[in-house]
Amino acid sequence: MTDTKTVLISGASIAGPALAYWLAEYGWNVTIVERANELRDGEQNIDVRGAGRTVARRMNLEDAIRGATTGELGTEFVRSDGSAIARFPASTSDTSGATAELEILRGDLARLLVDATPDTVEYVFGNSITAIDDQPDHVRVSFDHGDDRAFDLLVIVDGMNSRTRRLVFGTAPTIRPLGLNTSYLTIPRTSADSDWAKWFNAPGGRTMTLRPDTKGTIRATMSFLSPPGAHDALTPDQQKNLLRDKFAHAGWEAQRILDSLDQKEDLYFEHIGQVKAPTWASGRVALLGDAAYCASPISGMGTSLALVGAYVLAGEIAAHVDHRDAFRGYERIMRPYVNQAQQLPPGAPRIANPRTRIGIVALNAAAKIGASRAFSAIGGKFFSPPADKIDLPDYSHLVH
Numbered sequence: 001m002t003d004t005k006t007v008l009i010s011g012a013s014i015a016g017p018a019l020a021y022w023l024a025e026y027g028w029n030v031t032i033v034e035r036a037n038e039l040r041d042g043e044q045n046i047d048v049r050g051a052g053r054t055v056a057r058r059m060n061l062e063d064a065i066r067g068a069t070t071g072e073l074g075t076e077f078v079r080s081d082g083s084a085i086a087r088f089p090a091s092t093s094d095t096s097g098a099t100a101e102l103e104i105l106r107g108d109l110a111r112l113l114v115d116a117t118p119d120t121v122e123y124v125f126g127n128s129i130t131a132i133d134d135q136p137d138h139v140r141v142s143f144d145h146g147d148d149r150a151f152d153l154l155v156i157v158d159g160m161n162s163r164t165r166r167l168v169f170g171t172a173p174t175i176r177p178l179g180l181n182t183s184y185l186t187i188p189r190t191s192a193d194s195d196w197a198k199w200f201n202a203p204g205g206r207t208m209t210l211r212p213d214t215k216g217t218i219r220a221t222m223s224f225l226s227p228p229g230a231h232d233a234l235t236p237d238q239q240k241n242l243l244r245d246k247f248a249h250a251g252w253e254a255q256r257i258l259d260s261l262d263q264k265e266d267l268y269f270e271h272i273g274q275v276k277a278p279t280w281a282s283g284r285v286a287l288l289g290d291a292a293y294c295a296s297p298i299s300g301m302g303t304s305l306a307l308v309g310a311y312v313l314a315g316e317i318a319a320h321v322d323h324r325d326a327f328r329g330y331e332r333i334m335r336p337y338v339n340q341a342q343q344l345p346p347g348a349p350r351i352a353n354p355r356t357r358i359g360i361v362a363l364n365a366a367a368k369i370g371a372s373r374a375f376s377a378i379g380g381k382f383f384s385p386p387a388d389k390i391d392l393p394d395y396s397h398l399v400h
């Protein structure tokens, strides 16, 4: 592009700073607006695999990511008394294994990406977009605080439940609920904890996991099958009470996790879903990352989609004079990758969260026969996501 050189990015998590990095490399002036008052630390364990890892390597970040990994040794399916049913050691393969080689906390990866962007990138925290006026030669943006500003392009990267997306794309993008509620929180680490991720199924479609982190604490999840919309309107206190009811007699470490509910403020409660958007661009505005094509945590692909999408969108913007061609190129290259990522195995997520004791026995028996094909089919994308199923274009000749 010759005359479209300023871009506003809404959202500073994974895809936003990655896009900023690449567009700055191609000579663009980049501004990022983030609703949170500061970069959010820690949070859930995510992994970087396949083409996502290749993009991280092209950003010279692979070693830094490896240095910040959680050190998870693998994933262990456990009984109520904590004894192991089956163990899956961390994978050294780029694409398979419940525990990938590059397991990192989301906030730690965001920090590495932000630190990798040059000083010329302007970060605005504690603000968000309230109105968007998309004109033929610029896009005018109003904010919660401060003056309106005009940019050549706007990229919306502010997550699955993006409100900014609605300002441009209305109700066309939909969220497909997957029938599973998942809650994430940090709990104290005890001497009985190890660096193995633990996975426990309780009857009634309830699952708990405990995973190590780099902060001397443990990242816990509590998941349960639930009809879409059933718990969307709960206040934080109601969410905690629901979890207490659901997990009161679930066994294993349930009581320990529930005891932590009042000590920490970082409970994140969501109904997991996938974003289905018929198009990722309108005028001078594009969608990226979870805001465009969230595949859900059970796909194991969110981080790879965010990193690869940022790389491809920036490369296509730099490679084309007209932003409409750039956005078309981005969709053409990314759609097949996204479609594969969003294809969950039949029966997911119910199959990994059985309702009955017999179902749990069957799941554990499948786990026990090892990392066999049969179990990979049940574990599905979670164990071997299609993270490398894209031919990454080479945009290195466009770097300034």
Ligand SMILES: Cc1cc2nc3c(=O)[nH]c(=O)nc-3n(C[C@H](O)[C@H](O)[C@H](O)COP(=O)(O)OP(=O)(O)OC[C@H]3O[C@@H](n4cnc5c(N)ncnc54)[C@H](O)[C@@H]3O)c2cc1C
Residues within 6 Å of the ligand: 010, 011, 012, 013, 014, 015, 016, 033, 034, 035, 036, 044, 045, 046, 047, 048, 106, 127, 128, 129, 157, 158, 159, 160, 162, 163, 164, 184, 288, 289, 290, 291, 296, 297, 300, 301, 302, 303, 304, 305, 306
């Ligand atoms: C528990 C869990 C486990 C996961 N595990 C994996 C995994 O193993 N592998 C994997 O690849 N992926 C995983 N994911 C998915 C991965 O975390 C996401 O796909 C990825 O973070 C998407 O990045 P993003 O930048 O598009 O959006 P997000 O990470 O959702 O970030 C959106 C950003 O926008 C900000 N924001 C929100 N609203 C506004 C607004 N109005 N204005 C400005 N800013 C706003 C938010 O504060 C946030 O910083 C997991 C997700 C979860 C929840």
